[in-house]
Amino acid sequence: MVILITGATHTGKTLLASRLIEKYKFPCTSIDHLKMGLIRSGNTALTPEDDGDLTDYLWPVVREMIKTAIENRQNLIVEGCYVPYDWRKDFDETYLADIRFICLAMTDEYIDANFDKIVAHASDIEARLDDSYCTAGTIKAINRELTEGFRRSGEQVTLIDGDYEEAIETLLKRLARTIPPFTVIPHLESNRITVRKLTVSDAEGLEELAHDEAVYRYLPTFLFEQKYDDTGTVIDRLYTECLRESIIMGIFADGQFAGLIELYGHRAPIRKISVGYRLLRSFCGKGIASEALGLLIRYLYEETDTEIVTASTMVENRASANVLIKNGFSLVASAVPEDWGYEELTPADKWIR
DSSP states (O other): OEEEEESSSSSSSSHHHHHHHHHHHEEEEEEEHHHHHHHHSSOOOOOOOOHHHHHHHHHHHHHHHHHHHHHHOEEEESSSSSOOOTTTGSOOHHHHEEEEEEEEEOOHHHHHHHHHHHHHTTTTSSOOSSOOOOHHHHHHHHHHHHHHHHTTTTOEEEEEOOOHHHHHHHHHHHHHHHHGGGOOOOOOEEEEEEEEEOGGGHHHHHHHHOOOTTTTSOOHHHHHHHGSSSHHHHHHHHHTTTTGTTTEHHHHHHEEEEEEEEEEEGGGGGGGEEEEEEOOGGTSSHHHHHHHHHHHHHHHHSSOOOOOOEEEEEEHHHHHHHHHHHTEEEEEEEEEOOSSSSSSSSEEEEOOO
């Protein structure tokens, strides 16, 4: 997934990028840093004032960086000017499916009413060495030209006309609904529960869970944490090999490893995903699974494009069924024969939320 951020000067592109870095933990590339590196190293005779020529010079490099990130299944934020209005023509549909485009601009009315604030916040994230060109007239002209150019190309422009923070929050919520669940490994917290990525420090708890036959008596035989004898190998491969099929995260109660929660079976065309969970026996019966699942459900519906969440339970597993019911799931089919890895098909109840 690549988030491509562009826009007019002084619109807060770098600030937005920093907020997305914090939210999604994606690395970020600044086109401006690339520009200055090439200029200061003597690789081009262009200067920072040569905007049109710089776009022609820099964009071919930037677009291939974007393609490389997508081909390598890497997440990346690319931020800066020098994005041509017709940038989409350089990517086929397989690339465009993994690009989220953001363009920021301000209206004349907003600039007139807030010019002093715009100038005052110019160096919130990066120190501007020379802002002498910055007049209300110059900024208005740049914003009008950019807005008209991208709109002519059919792009959506986030036009800031009133409350700046409200406009950015609306943009962030809209973006979140377009991020597929498998793009980001969420970090979720409540007062006592944390759901997060597993690390080597969690190996002892994971080993205890994975080797407890009683925990898995109502679960499929092919769960990833039981694929390798060595727990360290499991953790090493959770977010590489396993990530092709599912996201497995740890459930922590008051800082202690309590179990696992999983997203799997993502179906992009219908925005559906399935969930599963398992706890150490010492943490059962305390509402931990229900609370952890509630955090995950909230994340899926508020922070991703998910529209349907499903789950399957063995008919005998009433405890797991109760967790689903507490989180608003409805039983849609009973005792459906499924392949859970046993010699015979397993009768499973099917749930949907």
